[in-house]
Amino acid sequence: MNVRRLIPATAVAGAVALGITALSACSGPGTAGGSDGKLDVVASFYPMQYLAEEIGGSHVSVTTLTKPGVEPHDLELSPRQIGSLGDADYILYLKGIQPAVDDAIAQSGVKNTVDAATLTTMETHGAEVDSHDHAGSGAEEHADSDEETAGRDPHVWLDPVKYAEVAQGVGKSLEKADPDNAADYRANTEALVGKLDALDTEYAAGLKSTTTKTFLTTHSAFGYLAERYGLTQEGIAGVDPEAEPSPARIKDLQHVAEHDGATTVFFETLASDKTAKTLAKDTGLRTDVLDPLEGITEKSKGHDYIEVMKSNLAALQKALGAK
Incomplete structure (x- = not known):
């Protein structure tokens, strides 16, 4: 964890x-x-x-x-x-x-x-993003942080x-x-x-017309990106991309996937794909990589920020059914 x-x-x-x-x-x-x-x-x-x-x-x-x-x-x-x-x-x-x-x-x-x-202007996003930013179950670990940073989504680079x-x-x-x-x-x-x-x-052109606007991800890092391009991020475990989703959360996401036509569960390069595969198996969805760009390794789909972001765009277009 x-x-x-x-x-x-x-x-x-x-x-x-x-x-x-x-x-x-x-x-x-x-x-x-x-x-x-x-x-x-x-x-x-x-x-x-x-x-x-x-x-x-x-x-x-x-x-x-x-x-x-x-x-x-x-x-x-x-x-x-x-x-x-x-x-x-x-x-x-x-x-x-x-x-x-x-x-x-x-x-x-x-x-x-x-x-x-x-x-830049920092924002808060959904509950799954809040948990990533040390609220909820992770609040005790970050109790000494300045109040102005609490609950903010830090992933502005996406x-x-x-x-x-x-x-x-x-x-x-x-x-x-x-x-x-x-x-x-x-x-x-x-x-x-x-x-x-x-x-x-x-990104704006590539995501303008899609079959669905909803994507599922093990790492709730894409709140700013989703907001910018009119998408909906559904995080699985928030703070820990390797955590097993609860049965209740799986049920919720099954409903979301069916209702919104989601096709893909995304995982990241710096963490295990175990959670994504668990959910995908239970929901009949496929898996793919959506890189939060917190580090570049030999597994990254690109050598730098621009290249990886373009790979992310291609993955989103495929998952969302871009037209």
Whole structure:
């Protein structure tokens, strides 16, 4: 089960005090430390890493705290990683999705720290999304979180429009952090926003006319995407994509599938397909992958954000009966 583990504040403070400077435990391109003259950027997980690399270009050296293949919500930071945060020139993260990271960053003392959640409007979605965001059964685990993050759906990167808003904010923050290269950051931001605008257009056209608007997923990560393109997300277990659905929930979803004409149960690349197959067997539906893009691995249907999002679109079109 994906249990969010919080790092005690005392442990965070102690690790920072040690002054450990290496980021060898992190993954990602480039070399940390700024010895090559580049801005030393630390990203919390893949959606933030992608923004930093695309916008920063040749002027940044990016490391990510979440290794490829690691489910971000399960992340535990080593003392070395925690202590190393203080040596970063710029930190980009998304508050509310990785509590251990939130706590460590709060103790890092880094001036140029950007919370992507502040760069767009965060929303709440259905009950299944709320459970993913630490409400309901997971509330006790996240009791120390700031009130303003409680109940919000953090998956803004799955909506190309919102992700573009975040990209624009990241670009402006990099301009301030490294004014000598502001023109390049501005140009790179415009190029990325152009790609995201094109992706939004492709999604809108591709999902405009479908046989059904409802899709079932083990991971309730697609609330923003569903809202953007007039779809309905039905989450199975919410917080844990590997959890077995209850008999009552299976019955509910059987009714939904029959009533709404749903055809497919989606699972993700970073978790087992056991739950999806269990439900599919009981409902006579098929299974497929809908990637929440929390990390890129060899199993991903694409090498980067844009490619995987296009694969997601193709999967949705097939499942929804796009015309």
